[in-house]
Amino acid sequence: MLKLLDGPQTLGRGRIFWSCFLAVLAGALIYPLFADSYDVGNFAYFLIWIFMALGLCLMWGYGGMLSFGQTFFFGIAGYGYGVLAINMGGGTTTIAALVLSVVVAMIAAGILGYFMIWGGISGIFFGIVTLSATLVLAFFLGQTAGPEWHIGPARLNGFNGMKGMDPLTVGSFDIEGSALYYLMIALIVIVYIALRMLVNSSVGNVIVATRENPQRAEMLGYDVRKYQLLTFVIGSGLAGLSGALYTSWGQFITPSSIGLPAAAMPIVWVAFSGRNDLTATLVGSFLLLFGFQTITVYSQQAALVLMGVLLLATVMLAPQGFVLGIGKLVVDWWGRRRRRDEAPALADTSRLQSDET
């Protein structure tokens, strides 16, 4: 199993990369000891969105399916968590609400994905059908202000959003502040490792083969539709995980986290970071979220304009993504320097990963 951690589909391998990984992880783990609780809460907030970015990276970078519907599943699970947590009455059942809401999002992804993938929708149309579904969900939730829109005691509340659900709780211990932060770190490590193993496994190879050439993969005897559906369900489920965690983090969710411009955000993060690599997406998304949050404090519109500029600049200047591009440049430069300095026999180990820095 552990052999699958390194493979042709992911950048970064060998002792140096994993030492960097462990160093960053250790830094993340001791961070709450030094920072004040407000900053820790903010960091936990950035980390919420990482799942959504990793899911899109899997679908788009590895599977070749450009889904604009990440916030659709984010919203389904986010609202799902709220409805379930309110209806099931808080306490430890919030954990069940979290799991169930992600399952609901994955079922929704299965249904939508079935119609699109078995219908042979791909490329551009995949994007605009998923975006249409997203916008319609946002419009729908936006007009549920009246008291007749409720599921059990949970009011949907239209544009003002749904509130009043409990945060994640075990027994009588609310998972908030640094507990939530550690939960996020643990989940991200699990998801990141699991996705690395997935894309380097034989299933991952088929997913990548389908991206490269669906006909050829089909001729080799794989039912590519099943693999695409699997990719879509996993990727969308990760968006759902983000949504459920988001609702639990702030104890509210509004339709504006589903519609435009929210729907464009995961695209910007992943495109800017480099969609073809999980590590690049992880690092790049975190950096962008950090930057975005810093600017949003002054002006949300300005931050969104900057996101638009970044998206445009990425496709025009570095279609593979900036973080990935810079990472590769550094690796090449380092490799060349190493080769000049030392014996060429070391070239293999010198493929170290710099994205972590």
Next chain:
Amino acid sequence: MSAELFSVFYQFADVFAFLILSAAGLAIVFGMMGVINMAHGEFIMCGAYVTVGLVNLGVPLPIAQILAALTAGIIGMIVEYLVVRRFYKRPLDSLLATWGLSLIVTQSMLLTVGSAVRGIGTPEGSFAIGGYTFSTYRLVLFFCAVAVLAGLYIIFMKTRFGVIARATMQNAAMAKALGARTGRIYSISFGIGTALAGLCGALYAPTMTLIPTMGATFVVESFVTVVIGGANVLLGTAPAAVFLAMIRMALNASYGQIIGQIGMLFAVILIIRVLPEGLSSVLVRRGR
């Protein structure tokens, strides 16, 4: 009886006009270049703002609307030259680039103009049939939609430009080899597409509240119409609009706008399962 019939037709015409006007520009750009212009909604917004601005300056409404469409067309050609042109070989990237553009434009408008623009009222005038009263302007919109389709038919089927454009659409390399200046054809087509978007905004400007994010109210309709319609405007978009308008009208009448929109989306998702290439593929195949 005839009054009820007319009322049904009126409701159909209203939805049909909305679908055609919002989708025509998008469909042309997609049909010619295979590019979906994600900034389509922003060109609609541009048309609406220019119209309202000119009317507030004292320009008569119809002239303001034509000028707004022209403005959107010219801006479209500039955008094509600066951005879209590089992405004809990479349609997915064109989606991202135009989406980035859309974000920039919407949010900059929110920053600079804000939402403080004085709107103009719907042109008054109504007529009565039987016991019902109808707004004349809604019928005008329907005739504009029909006129847009007729105009596109003439441009693409009856003119020299149309012949070259259709040749480019079918096989760009061959058309180029035969001396067609495909780059210019693309540029003009993109201009026509965005001018139609501007026209849509101009025509609906009197009926809506002007906000920088107003484009979003059009994009779902235009996307689904193009998805169902496929690459051919006349043989795809128009029948798709008829079909979707019927579904939408039935649902709107009994359940309201939002259920109408959801129902339309469900219909689209069911249809793509059966007809992935869109309606135009069926019609074109029949035609051969």
